[in-house]
Amino acid sequence: MENGAAQQPQAAYQNPERILQPAFYELNETFDLDTNQLILLEGYKECGHPAVPAVQPYVFDRDRLRKLLAFLDNPEGDGLYLCGPTGCGKTSLVSQAAARLHWPTQMVPVHGRLELDDLLGQKVLENGNTPFLYGALSTAVKEGHILILDEMDVADPSELAGLYDLLDGAPLVLAQNGGEIIPVHPRFRFVATGNSAGAGDGSGLYQGVLRQSLAWLDRFRVIAVDYPDEFTELMILNQVVPNLPVIVREKMVKLANEVRRLFTGGFDGKAVEGESQLSVTLSTRGLVRWAKLSLRFQGAPRVLEYALEQALTARVEPAERQAIHRIGHDVFGDLWSSGVDS
Structure with a gap:
């Protein structure tokens, strides 16, 4: 099958010590919030399950988190689709919520080239036998996991049509395994992400994005996801690279937002007349990469420029690279040349 990453060894979930048991978590404590409400969220007890994401530094947007938690609590027969620009935190929003709830x-x-069989599973040759190896979807439906189809909008809509009945509440039928019927676990959740809203990519920025079926x-x-505001991105950098000087973190966020402004101006007319327009952007993911590399190479000559090239500008046209580095010089002033030790 094309997508080996979709396959999970069936034996990985047979360890008795890793049997999933329900548990409840308090909202404020679990997600580092400060509200005046006591809200309990259902998840699983920590058991070292291999499919539970690792906890990473993450700053949750309250509105998006509220919508996500409402879906995880009771999807009411829906799937969840998170759409937004590259690197804005769509997938990490779900995975980091799951990590804190210990939800596989x-x-x-x-x-x-993804095919439905890649998600369902296949028979494999093993010691002369042909056991059925459950795919990611079959495992999630059977065990009560969250399934995330990352960048769903590049999939062939005709392949996804085979999942209509599942989202309508029907059990999963594995014709490949003798017609095995898997009832939908009450804690199964179907989540997808994409750079488009499903109607195709009119900007031409995301190669391979396909228009998805309206029925699907x-x-x-x-949930529409965008880049975090300046305060949130500063909080992210504070967690990820606390050893970088505060002034450097602040100016990194300022540069990222200036690059984004010139990027969006290139496609929706927001740029000021006469300004250079950019065909690339500095995502939150790219911003974090830049910050980490700046800290990693701290002490090198022109380290901010050196790290930014590795994080973003080495893959853009020379004219745009010069434009972005010129923005860096304007934003950072003398720091652009003196480095992050100043």
Whole structure:
């Protein structure tokens, strides 16, 4: 099968010590919030399950977290689709919520050749036998995991049509395994992410994005995700690279937002007349990469420029690279040349 990442060894979930048991977590403590409400969230007891994502530094947007937790609590027959620009935190929003609730998650990176059988599973040759190896979808439905189809909008809509009945509440039928019927576990959740809203990519920025079937999209509730605001991105950098000087972190966020402004101006007319327009952007993921590399190479000559080239500008056209580095010089002033020790 094309997508080996979609396959999970069946034996990985047979360890008695890793049997999933329900548990409840308090909202404020679990997600580092400060509200005046006592809210309990259902998850699983910590048991070292291999499919539970690792906890990483993450700053949750309250509104998006509220919508996600409402879906995880009771999807009411819906799937969840998170759409937004590259690197804005769509997938990490779900995976980091799952990590804190100890909720096993099956992650499937979608590509244009993904077939339904890649998700369901297949028979394999093993010591002269042909046992059935359950795929990510079958495992999630059977065990009560979260399934994430990452970049779902590059999938062939005709392949996804085979999942309509599942999202309508029907059991999963594995014709490949003698017609095995898997009832849908009450804690199974179907989540997808994409750079488009499902209607194709009019900007031309995301190669391979396909227009998805309206019948398929109608089965999802939608959360629109954008880049965090300046305060939130500063909080992210504070967690990830606390040893970088505060002034450097602040100016990194300022540069990222200036690059994004010139990027969006290139496609929706927001740029000021006469300004250079950019065909690339500095995502939150790219911003974190830049910050980490700046700390890693701290002490090197022109370290901010050196790290930014590795994080972003080495892959853009020379004219745009010069434009972005010129923005860096304008934003950082003398720091651009003196480095992060100043």
